[in-house]
Amino acid sequence: MCRSSKKPEGLHFIKSLLINKPRFPTILKVNWFAKTSPNNTLIINTLEFCTFLNSENSGILKTIPAAFKIHVINTMRVIIVEDEKHARDNLEKILLDIDPRIEIQAKMDSVRSTVAWLKANDTDLIFLDIQLADDLSFRIFEQIEVLTPVIFTTAYDQYALRAFKVNSIDYLLKPVNREELVQSLEKYRNTRPKAAAVDVTRLLESLQQEPRRNYQQRFLVSRRDKILSIRTEDVAYFEGEDRFVYLVKHDDSRYLVEYKLTDLEEMLDPAHFFRLNRSFIAHFDAISKITVLSKSRVKVELKPQARRDVFVSAENTRDFKAWLNN
Numbered sequence: 001m002c003r004s005s006k007k008p009e010g011l012h013f014i015k016s017l018l019i020n021k022p023r024f025p026t027i028l029k030v031n032w033f034a035k036t037s038p039n040n041t042l043i044i045n046t047l048e049f050c051t052f053l054n055s056e057n058s059g060i061l062k063t064i065p066a067a068f069k070i071h072v073i074n075t076m077r078v079i080i081v082e083d084e085k086h087a088r089d090n091l092e093k094i095l096l097d098i099d100p101r102i103e104i105q106a107k108m109d110s111v112r113s114t115v116a117w118l119k120a121n122d123t124d125l126i127f128l129d130i131q132l133a134d135d136l137s138f139r140i141f142e143q144i145e146v147l148t149p150v151i152f153t154t155a156y157d158q159y160a161l162r163a164f165k166v167n168s169i170d171y172l173l174k175p176v177n178r179e180e181l182v183q184s185l186e187k188y189r190n191t192r193p194k195a196a197a198v199d200v201t202r203l204l205e206s207l208q209q210e211p212r213r214n215y216q217q218r219f220l221v222s223r224r225d226k227i228l229s230i231r232t233e234d235v236a237y238f239e240g241e242d243r244f245v246y247l248v249k250h251d252d253s254r255y256l257v258e259y260k261l262t263d264l265e266e267m268l269d270p271a272h273f274f275r276l277n278r279s280f281i282a283h284f285d286a287i288s289k290i291t292v293l294s295k296s297r298v299k300v301e302l303k304p305q306a307r308r309d310v311f312v313s314a315e316n317t318r319d320f321k322a323w324l325n326n
Helices: 011-020 048-054 058-063 085-098 111-120 139-143 162-166 178-191 200-208 261-267 314-324
Strands: 027-031 041-044 069-072 077-081 103-108 125-129 150-154 170-173 218-223 226-231 235-241 244-249 254-257 273-275 280-283 287-294 297-302 310-312
Touching: 077 085, 077 111, 085 103, 085 178, 103 111, 111 139, 170 178, 218 254, 235 261, 261 273, 261 280, 273 314, 280 297, 297 314, 310 314
Parallel strands: 041 069, 077 103, 077 125, 125 150, 150 170
Antiparallel strands: 027 041, 218 226, 235 244, 235 280, 244 254, 273 280, 287 297, 297 310
């Protein structure tokens, strides 16, 4: 904390001065109480500010009210390790919406890239998915010692999540809920746990003892005056068209479902279903032919035949090939 003993010349000048200084891009919060209150508080987001005031620009001290206490808030640096692009982008969006001070230093999708990054860089907090593009994320801790706090983002159910509690690791169940993310960030800020290496062996043993997540088994649909329950194994693919999503069975019958494709991604077992692009989620058995058009462009023929050409999006091509080889 730094404090000035100079007399004030007004709050507005301070605020506009700091906002317009390129070295100090943002005033995060200004609490302006009655002038007689001793709790006037100006909060900023850079440690350099006190040095700035007390040295080369000491003349600016006269603009700060004597009653002001200047609190410095460090930017929280985080990395996101997640193999699904939409999940990475969604987590980043929610994080920055919750707290614009958060600095997303990097986004990775594999064990290999994460290990390389952590060997060369430091961060304050890691958001880590369990299943990455090349292996389980736990392999990271077997290759390097990670003392940075970790919040796992996982599709495991509540029973399996006991494993994380045993190892004093926080977690978020996917799809990530904004309110739960707020709570996790508050827990991190309030406790700032001392760095401790992750006990990978104990974590893996705990996970193996617990049941895996229960995925959707049936879908309730309606047609005219009839209600049907369709087993997931009878589904060939889901197709998004305009603002609607259709369930297509192996016998080519189509039913409207009241889910978004992003919701279905979390409900369906990824061992059997894959998100090909923005419009299709297909079952493995529904893929009849695959044509590689280029390194990053793949055409898929479905059965029953889709009403339009189906291409795997460029961002999903590598994951699609890995899924086929799983």
